[in-house]
Amino acid sequence: MADNPTTRLCVQIIRTFFGEACSEIGRVLLSHGRLLLPKIVRLTGLKPRTVRACLIVLIQHNVVWFAENEAEDGDGSRGDTFYEVNVEEVCMRLRFGRFVEIAGEAFGDEASGIIKCILDHGKLRLPALIDLLQVTDAKKKNSHRSTFHALVNSHYLTPTSRLLHTSPKDKLIAWEEAEKRKLKEIPSAKILKSLREEVEDKLRREREGQTTGLKRKATTTSGRPRKRARGRDREEEDEEVVDDDVWFRVNYERFNVHLRDSLVVHGAGERYNPSFGLVIRALLEAADSVPKAYPRLSDVRSNPVSTHTVSTFLPAGSGSSNHHSNSNSHSPALSAGLKLPSSSTAPTSALKQYLLVLSASDNPSPAGQAGAFVSRFAGGGGGEGKVQVEFETIAERMRRRVVEGYVRERWGDGAGRVLGILWGGTMMDERQIAKVALMQAAVVRSALTSLQTAGFLSLQQVPKTPQREPARSFFLWFCSPQACYTALLSTLYGTIANLLERLEREEDVATREVARPWNVARAERSAEREGIRTERERKRDRVWGAVGRADGGVLVLRDLVSGVGWGTGLAI
Amino acid sequence: RLGALASDEAMVYTHIQNAGNEGIWTKSLKAKLNMHATVINRCLKQLEQRQLVKSVKNVKYPTRKTYMLFNLKPSVELTGGPWFNDNELDVGFIEGLLQAVYTFIEKKTFIGDNYQVWPTSRTDKYPTLSDIRRFVHTSGLTEVKLEEEHVKSLLDVLVYDGQVESLPGSGMGGWEEDEESEEERERSRERRKKRKRTYSSGLTEVPCGVCEVFDFCAPKGPVNARDCNYYDDWLLPEKTARGRVNPAGKGVKRREGAEDAAEGEETVEEGEGTWDEAGEGEEGDEGGGMEIGYEEETFEEYD
Secondary structure, X not given: OOOOHHHHHHHHHHHHHHOHHHHHHHHHHHHHOOEEHHHHHHHHOOOHHHHHHHHHHHHHOOOEEEEEOOOOXXXXXXXXXXXXXXXXXXXXXXXXXXXXXXXXXXXXXXXXXXHHHHHHHOOEOHHHHHHHOOOOOHHHXXXXXXXXXXXXXOOOEEEOOHHHHOOOHHHHHHHHHHHHHHOOOOOOHHHHHHHHHHHHHHHHHHHHOOOOOEEEOOOOOOOOOOOOOOXXXXXXXXXXXXXXXXXXXXXXXXXXXXXXXXXXXXXXXXXXXXXXXXXXXXXXXXXXXXXXXXXXXXXXXXXXXXXXXXXXXXXXXXXXXXXXXXXXXXXXXXXXXXXXXXXXXXXXXXXXXXXXXXXXXXXXXXXXXXXXXXXXXXXXXXXXXXXXXXXXXXXXXXXXXXXHHHHHHHHOHHHHHHHHHHOOOOOEEHHHHHHHHOOOHHHHHHHHHHHHHOOOOEEEEEEOOOOXXXXXXXXXXXXXXXXXXXXXXXXXXXXXXXXXXHHHHHHHHHHHHHHOHHHHHHOOOHXXXXXXXXXXXXXXXXXHHHHHHHHHHHHHHHHOXXXXXXXXXXXX | OXXXXXXXXXXXXXXXXXXXXXXXXXXXXXXHHOOOHHHHHHHHHHHXXXXXXXXXXXXXXXXXXXXXXXXOOOOHHHHOHHHEEOOEEOHHHHHHHHHHHHHHHHHHHOEOOOOEEOOHHHHHHOOEHHHHHHHHHHHOOOOOOOOHHHHHHHHHHHHHOOOEEEEEXXXXXXXXXXXXXXXXXXXXXXXXXXXXXXXXXXXXXXXXXXXXXXXXXXOXXXXXXXXXXXXXXXXXXXXXXXXOOOOOOOOHHXXXXXXXXXXXXXXXXXXXXXXXXXXXXXXXXXXXXXXXXXXXXXXXXXX
8 A cells, every 4th residue: 555645644643643653653554554563663663662552552542453363374473463554443533523522412411421531542441431531429420321321222332342453354355265165157246246245244243243232230139130021121221231341432333324314414405495404304313213223324225214203203393283273284494395285284295295306206217316315205195105215326416416516616617517418427529528518629628638637537449440540539538436436535535634734733833833932921911822822723623624524525425325435444 | 604614613513502501521522523622622713703602611620611502501510500609609608598597497496585396296387498498589688599409408508517407297288388390399398406506525625625736745745735835825814914924935025014915925826827836936945844934933023
């Protein structure tokens, strides 16, 4: 892995969060792959003690994987430990602030405190957490425990295990090879892909299913655990309690699901009007409230919910207004969004109308369905029809819009139009494009070349003569969406790395400024001190705000369903 | 009139006459008649003098010389149709039309301040191709009569821009208003506007997003993020106002004063022209970031 944007970004993030020494180790590990301890010492030039301490810190924070060398061949002898960087973990650190905020919104201030603490320490056990939070009051202790329990139940926190500290790549390769050997004939690309997905699933299940982190509460005096009443789940929460000996870490995927949901809501609001955003939000909340629901980022669509359930999640005013006079039977927000035939219809039918629009039921063509938010909705009688939110479709559209937005801002609307025409694999030559787009040939040509240098478009030469002369061939332009996504993703990585680097410099300069003798004297005056401090904060806010927005782009491109994914980074 | 022509001139004339509305290219004329170029040119000149043929510009192949009978109008293929004005694509005209059509569709899609949308049962409320065409004619934006295919190509452009989407029509309503021959119309297509605001990736507000030397920028290189000019402008607008900032490489003498510093900087940036110069400017300042910081301080002190 040469100095590509991903590596640079990871190194930068490690430096921002862990300091210079750790970032050197990170850099070495990312450039050279897995390494043994003596090798790391030699390549970084740091003292062995420092390296050891840094590695311990990085492992505690799940940034570094380690693996024992099983085989006889290879660099080290049996029993040596190799270290490797976990790229996903590093990149997720950019979102930690948002995770804390989400936890606060979902479960309250205690939860955000808990999450923040665990994020600060990498992984924690419950008693240690309570100590760190300095919770002494018994009542508060209990409420913390129950919040913790809730977080574990809804998969915001997962138990960690020895397995999660090893790189999944070894097992992945080994299992994949085993599966391939089972095949009789030469596999096609599709079969290989499905094989790979199967193996990944298996691996993921193994890594996650280690333990739930909960245990039964021993209540009887003899110490035997109380048998659960057969067929009746009475007071299930009392039965299971968080195991005090299990270490927990934050489950990033669950939080990313929140980010995804808010993106979907925002998208619906932008596309039509804010009322649609409300409807989608109700739909998503209803889907999440299904018991035992474990929403994942890789879900192609959400759980199915019936219209009736959705209507219970709509904002207040939609249900209760049934009792008032029927001049306005649905909430003002809901009626504002759709021009309904009469105002005295029941709330659920208004909702059905919304869902019809969201599912693009008036446009069954492929282009129309690609613009749908929700699955096909037949509008079944009495609110019986079930709907699901189509994450994959939405993700595809969002990715396209990110790319188009970037192209338009960078190279102008002309380039944006050209990209729109070629999107999805249509191949055209320059003349055709100019004709369809109603643009001048020169403009089209410059747009095409800029897009090509940036990696968004490619050329296909179709010769007219057997000699294949370039002068006598057609050059067809085409766009592969995947190529666009990867190109934009590396640009985003590079930008975030630049931002963080610049922030480092600004912090250095600011610290130096504050320390200067004349500034110290001046800073006695509180007004000046305020000025310097707010200046620093303003810059910090600006940079981190930009990082957050760029990271939002990264989320859309990489993390959503069928996005670019992690490649060799592997998020399992 | 014809009788006065010489034999080869007559042959040339006949061929041109056969080409009719489309006209004929000199090269193809040469190939057909198998005559020498000079002979043909002489004939053509004579025919032109007698005002029997004329040369027209072909918009698809602007470098070719195309000839046709004098009294004929060139076909639409040659002139390019309504989009072309003097063989040049009239971009302003097109853009104006696009904007007008889009606004028309927008008004029909979103009602009121709340951007209300029609439910799916009322797709007939959205404008059809013929509605839009009628709108364009009555709006008086142009005297040129636009055919359906022209309006359709306008709408296609809007679809590629992601501004509108087309819905399959309800059939009935469209037919009644239809005045054209039935075999030309497959189905009335309706257009609905998608209020697609571009989804900003957060990339372009940052200088890196639009930086031309982004690929060249590397941590220890001549162009890097720590000393980046554009970051200076982006991060320190207030500092420029106070005249403290000293953008890398531009020299200390630019500390004229509040507004001047900011403006002076920008004009010099634009005056740079090529990116090589900007790169060199930053190159000269390599490693100077911190030092200039020092200089800043000393100047400030003796303010």
